[in-house]
Amino acid sequence: MSIVLYWHPMSSASPIASALAELEVAHERVLIDLKAGEQRRPEFLALNPNGAVPTLTVDGAPMFEALAIHLWLGERYGVERGLWPAADTPERLQAMSWCAWSYVTYGAAVWSLSTALHPRDGEQRDEQQAKRALAQLDRLLAVLDGHLAKQAWIVGASYSLADLVVGSVLGYTAFLGAPIASHRHVQAWLDKVQARPAMRLDQG
Numbered sequence: 748m749s750i751v752l753y754w755h756p757m758s759s760a761s762p763i764a765s766a767l768a769e770l771e772v773a774h775e776r777v778l779i780d781l782k783a784g785e786q787r788r789p790e791f792l793a794l795n796p797n798g799a800v801p802t803l804t805v806d807g808a809p810m811f812e813a814l815a816i817h818l819w820l821g822e823r824y825g826v827e828r829g830l831w832p833a834a835d836t837p838e839r840l841q842a843m844s845w846c847a848w849s850y851v852t853y854g855a856a857v858w859s860l861s862t863a864l865h866p867r868d869g870e871q872r873d874e875q876q877a878k879r880a881l882a883q884l885d886r887l888l889a890v891l892d893g894h895l896a897k898q899a900w901i902v903g904a905s906y907s908l909a910d911l912v913v914g915s916v917l918g919y920t921a922f923l924g925a926p927i928a929s930h931r932h933v934q935a936w937l938d939k940v941q942a943r944p945a946m947r948l949d950q951g
Contacts, residue, residue, distance in 0.1 A: 750774040753794065753802040755781050759813050760801035762915035766817060769911060769945035770824045814850045814912070818843065821908045830908045838902045842909040845894075845901050849916040856883040857920050864923065884925045888917075892930035900936070906943070914940030 752767065752774055754760035758781070767774055779785045779800050786798040794809040795802040803810045803819075810816055821842070825831025832838035860880035863873040891913075894901075901909040914937055921927050921937075928934050940946065 749804075749806050751777055751804045753777045753779050753791070753804075754800050755779050758800055762911065763801040763803070763813060763816050763820075765915070765943075765945045766820050766908060766911055769908065769943065770820060770828055770830060772820070772824055814846060817846060817908065817912050825908045829905070832902055832907065841902045842907060845909055846912045849913040853884070853887050853916060853920075856880050856887060857916070857923065857925075860884065860920075860923055860925075881924065881926065884920065885929065888925070888927060888930045888933055891917075892932045895932040895936050906940075910936075910940050911943070911946070914946070 750767075750772060752760070752763060754764055754776060755778065764776070779791065779802075781800070785791060786795075786800065791802070792798055794804065795811040797811060799811070801811070801813055801816060803816050810819065821831035822834075826833050832842050857880075860877055863876035863880060866872055898904065900906050901913055917925070917927060917933070917937055918941060927937060
């Protein structure tokens, strides 16, 4: 199977690079220079009409959206490597739920915070929106904190790709000011996730 990752360092493609490393999946990487606008070239848009990274091709067939790629990698490679729960198990249901939670539920609050702090040209920062978004992130982090108070990792006693997925999202939000440090179980768990060698690779 030929796998190609189209990516850019320090972007939403970085967690996919980390997942491929964690799973020890052989692949080729193609750097897309976002500043030069390579993501808008016709040949790239033919792979990803959104003009964004990450984009993955599997034997030439394209796939986009980071969450979809993570879930596919988990199902295709993670089960046999002990890094993704087997199908039709309670752990698989939890893994899929928390991964979607991080990108969709938590991600919506992150988007609200990001747009409030970094408005488009000509617009003003919206401090009230930022305050509401931070409050929502705090509530969601409390939910995860309660979950991690009962078990060491997202789906139980062992690290899995679900920890990488959720940890990647939360790690990014720390730079936006998300109150992760206020939730001790989340902070302790995130420290362990970020200490994984695959998460500390030179993404350049």
